[in-house]
Amino acid sequence: MVRLFVxxxxxxxxxxxxxxxxxxxxxxxxxxxxxxxxxQSVSDTRAAAARAFSxxxxxxxxxxxxxxxxxxxxxxxxPERFYARYRxxxxxSGVKNIVDHEMVFEVSFDPxxxxxxxxxxxxxxxxxxxxxxxxxxxxxEGSSNVVASDDTSxxxxxxxxRSRDRGLLVQLPLMDLEDHERISGSxxxxxxxxxILRASERYAxxxxxxxxxxKDAGGLWRGAGALMFEGRQTNFAHEGETIGEVxxxxxxxxxxxxxxxxxxxxxxxxxxxxxxSGITSALEYGALLRYLxxxxxxxxxxxxEVSVNQVRMVVHTRSTLGRLSELLYxxxxxxxxxxxxxxxxxxxxxxxGEP
Numbered sequence: 001m002v003r004l005f006v007x008x009x010x011x012x013x014x015x016x017x018x019x020x021x022x023x024x025x026x027x028x029x030x031x032x033x034x035x036x037x038x039x040q041s042v043s044d045t046r047a048a049a050a051r052a053f054s055x056x057x058x059x060x061x062x063x064x065x066x067x068x069x070x071x072x073x074x075x076x077x078x079p080e081r082f083y084a085r086y087r088x089x090x091x092x093s094g095v096k097n098i099v100d101h102e103m104v105f106e107v108s109f110d111p112x113x114x115x116x117x118x119x120x121x122x123x124x125x126x127x128x129x130x131x132x133x134x135x136x137x138x139x140x141e142g143s144s145n146v147v148a149s150d151d152t153s154x155x156x157x158x159x160x161x162r163s164r165d166r167g168l169l170v171q172l173p174l175m176d177l178e179d180h181e182r183i184s185g186s187x188x189x190x191x192x193x194x195x196i197l198r199a200s201e202r203y204a205x206x207x208x209x210x211x212x213x214x215k216d217a218g219g220l221w222r223g224a225g226a227l228m229f230e231g232r233q234t235n236f237a238h239e240g241e242t243i244g245e246v247x248x249x250x251x252x253x254x255x256x257x258x259x260x261x262x263x264x265x266x267x268x269x270x271x272x273x274x275x276x277s278g279i280t281s282a283l284e285y286g287a288l289l290r291y292l293x294x295x296x297x298x299x300x301x302x303x304x305e306v307s308v309n310q311v312r313m314v315v316h317t318r319s320t321l322g323r324l325s326e327l328l329y330x331x332x333x334x335x336x337x338x339x340x341x342x343x344x345x346x347x348x349x350x351x352x353g354e355p
Contacts, residue, residue: 024129024130024131024206024330024331024332025169027130029164030056030060030111030167031056031059031084031108032106032108032109033052033106033107033108033109034052034106035048035052035055035104035105036103036104036105037088037104037105038103040103048105049079049086049105049107050077050079052079052109053075053076053109054066054076057072057118057123058165058167059126059165059166060114060115060118060125060167060296061118061124061126061263062124062167062256062259063123063259067121067123069121071117071120072117079109082109082114083107083110084108084109085107086105086108087106088103088104088105090102090104115296119318124259125263125264125297126259126262126296127262127264127327128296129295129327129330130167130168130169130258131206131207131330132169132171132204132206132207133169133207133208133227133254134171134173134200134203134205134208134209135170135171135173135209136173136188136200136208137159137225138188138211138212139213139214139243140189140212140213141214144185144186145175146175146179146184146188147172147175148173148174149173149174151172154244155243158243158247158248159172159251162247162251166252167255168251168254168255168258170254171203179199182198188210189212191210193226193228193233196208196210197228207227207228207229207258209227209228209254210226210228211224212225213243215243221239221241221242221243222238222239222246223237223249223250224238225250236250236253238250238253261326262326262327262330264297264318264324266317266319266320267318268318269299269300269316270318271302271315271316272314272315272317272321273314274312274314274315274328274348275310275348275349276288276312276313276334276348276349276351277337277349277350278309278351279310279311280309284353285306285311287353288311289303289313291354297318297319297324299316299317300315300316301314302314321346321347325347333351333352333353334349334350334352335349336349
């Protein structure tokens, strides 16, 4: 069970958070999935492919559970229609001091084909441009050390795997000398937000996650923490029979929070006019057009008007105007025109260059 509470951070912490607002990263593995298989038989491959395709749909839509309407059910029965490439490989388990190889089905799905399916099924769509999340995690078991990026414990591997399954860019800190000078497990346990955010600046992550995990007197695992971003803080709590279940619940809560902000959901596509200034050459004009056409939440781009240093385009999207503006700003490629303040001017952007 997950419980969420949203609060506002003090003014000083809002200022610190604003220093963390950088460009989102494009996830280049969003359509790539690895699934363990026992054999290369048709039945095992088909089952693995269905699991892999379900994972990709979760990443692209943000939905933890994919609806089983006839269109999607047919796609899951025949996921090979959406393959870009696949192969079988043997990989090490990833556990220190253990030599163990397992058969893995690696498959890459065609982004355009998947996006077309998602639109046809009227599912939400989440852009591959996603914020990075720095995770400060403390396991209270004997000691209260902060989990480092080189940790290969089974429960930490669960964190990495679940992050990937949900399409999250989660980064663990190095916990090198610089980190140890700035932060400790007690800092996380005490919830010292200002100190945590200052220690996070070196990682240039847009979101900062803090999590405390412990086992209570009754033997139940618990996790509690906060997700900080742009002056806001979402607190959460989760409990489970295993530490892996708690980690999964925490990451699902983080994913659901991002989905509420970034996912585009609408049944109908509408044309929205936007004005972009800062275009000074044919190369920049072409780069702007390619950039807008690459965004999953934009179905089509029409050029309506070209003038000196400004282009008016009509973008066809299922997004609302407010969500469209937020998504375009989040990537950092287009910024708000500081000289424009009216509601009409909210459609006016300044081109900063290719990501």
